[in-house]
Amino acid sequence: MPEILQKKERTADKAHICDYCGGTIEKGEIYEYAKLTSCGEIYEWKNHEKCGFIAQELWDYIDPDDGMTAEDFQDGCREFCQTFVCPDCDQYNKEFRDCEKDEIYCTDKIYDFLQSYELYRERREGCFEFWKCRKREV
Secondary structure (H helix, E strand, O other): OOEEEEEEEEEEOOOEEEEOOOOOOOOOEEEEEEEEOOOOEEEEEEEHHHHHHHHHHHHHHHOOOOOOOOHHHHHHHHHHHHHHHHHHHEEEEEOOOOOOOOOOHHHHHHHHHHHHHHEEEEOOOOOOEEEEEEEEOO
């Protein structure tokens, strides 16, 4: 698991690439910056604020082994979106169970959804768990 050496919010003085979604962090946009170390290597991580929020909210759902990679994030967002967000979206093709737009796995829609709903696990018949969403308490 990576160790966080430094973490802070920054305002982009130039365009950056979000290490979670791969989208552009625009000049002037506030983003999350971290300096990390793993296996003796030091590296930087930059992400949109909304992607950081999504990663935090979906951490247990995605269940990353040694920290969340971009691939973990994108696969988890795709699965979460298709399960909880897409069925009510006009861009969702119900016949093929796929999004027709698929722009960075609908992170804006996931972010908006998670502002109002929280994810939780429900147990049924012993050990079987499945994920559900409920309205957030205000």
